Amino acid sequence: xxxxxxxxxxxxxxxxxxxxxxxxxxxxxxxxxxxxxxxxxxxxxxxxxxxxxxxxxxxxxxxxxxxxxxxxxxxxxxxxxxxxxxxxxxxxxxxxxxxxxxxxxxxxxxxxxxxxxxxxxxxxxxxxxxxxxxxxxxxxxxxxxxxxxxxxxxxxxxxxxxxxxxxxxxxxxxxxxxxxxxxxxxxxxxxxxxxxxxxxxxxxxxxxxxxxxxxxxxxxxxxxxxxxxxxxxxxxxxxxxxxxxxxxxxxxxxxxxxxxxxxxxxxxxx
Ligand SMILES: [Zn+2]
Ligand SMILES: [Zn+2]
Numbered sequence: 001x002x003x004x005x006x007x008x009x010x011x012x013x014x015x016x017x018x019x020x021x022x023x024x025x026x027x028x029x030x031x032x033x034x035x036x037x038x039x040x041x042x043x044x045x046x047x048x049x050x051x052x053x054x055x056x057x058x059x060x061x062x063x064x065x066x067x068x069x070x071x072x073x074x075x076x077x078x079x080x081x082x083x084x085x086x087x088x089x090x091x092x093x094x095x096x097x098x099x100x101x102x103x104x105x106x107x108x109x110x111x112x113x114x115x116x117x118x119x120x121x122x123x124x125x126x127x128x129x130x131x132x133x134x135x136x137x138x139x140x141x142x143x144x145x146x147x148x149x150x151x152x153x154x155x156x157x158x159x160x161x162x163x164x165x166x167x168x169x170x171x172x173x174x175x176x177x178x179x180x181x182x183x184x185x186x187x188x189x190x191x192x193x194x195x196x197x198x199x200x201x202x203x204x205x206x207x208x209x210x211x212x213x214x215x216x217x218x219x220x221x222x223x224x225x226x227x228x229x230x231x232x233x234x235x236x237x238x239x240x241x242x243x244x245x246x247x248x249x250x251x252x253x254x255x256x257x258x259x260x261x262x263x264x265x266x267x268x269x270x
Pocket of ligand 1: 064066129131151
């Protein structure tokens with residue numbers, strides 16, 4: 001008899017937003033963290049809230065060198081001797097921000113590659129964003145596919161193809177365009193956020209997700225919300241409306257979820 005592969009991948013968005021990002025993914029045999037955009041102390045307290053301990057991590061994957069993604073990276077890595085994985089350009093760009101990392105904890109994970117961590121295959125893909133070489137990740141475990149994609153100026157067809165029909169997607173819904181335009185940010189910052197190397201608006205998130213969602217997709221987490229130019233309800237309503245207009249029906253089997261800057265999402269099986 002053929003042995004059945006047990007699908008068992010779980011995740012928690014520990015923190016998400018312009019104030020700091022971190023996402024935890026585990027199977028029965030692998031444990032990974034993507035980004036450490038909060039202080040070491042804060043990250044440890046978030047791990048406690050989901051009943052996990054950072055000392056058991058197999059590694060930390062880095063998306064890009066902006067401080068909301070690497071603030072506590074060096075501290076956490078040194079404290080628990082955790083390997084860090086980032087592409088070459090990101091290493092160069094972040095090295096002077098994270099303190100000294102011992103050579104045996106430094107690993108390369110280039111763009112458009114797949115690396116295997118135990119029973120998790122992790123695929124990296126590049127995004128358009130104003131960092132040295134930003135990349136995000138798709139996690140494959142058996143039949144299950146879990147995607148993390150934020151910090152994108154626009155969602156290219158290539159990205160849509162890579163992340164298509166994930167069981168679970170954590171996707172950027174950064175700002176409401178009207179709130180941003182009427183808000184207090186100086187014009188050059190507004191232009192940066194709206195530009196091709198900035199962030200995805202609620203409006204664009206809905207449009208992109210309409211092309212990304214497939215038959216397998218069950219849960220979408222709206223992530224990296226701007227503290228000043230967005231609200232959870234507004235993001236959810238906006239994305240939901242766009243998707244409903246495209247014929248998607250929300251219900252028990254398919255739903256949108258919030259993420260929070262301070263409160264981790266429940267550790268959830270994909
Ligand atoms: Zn960024
Ligand atoms: Zn960011």
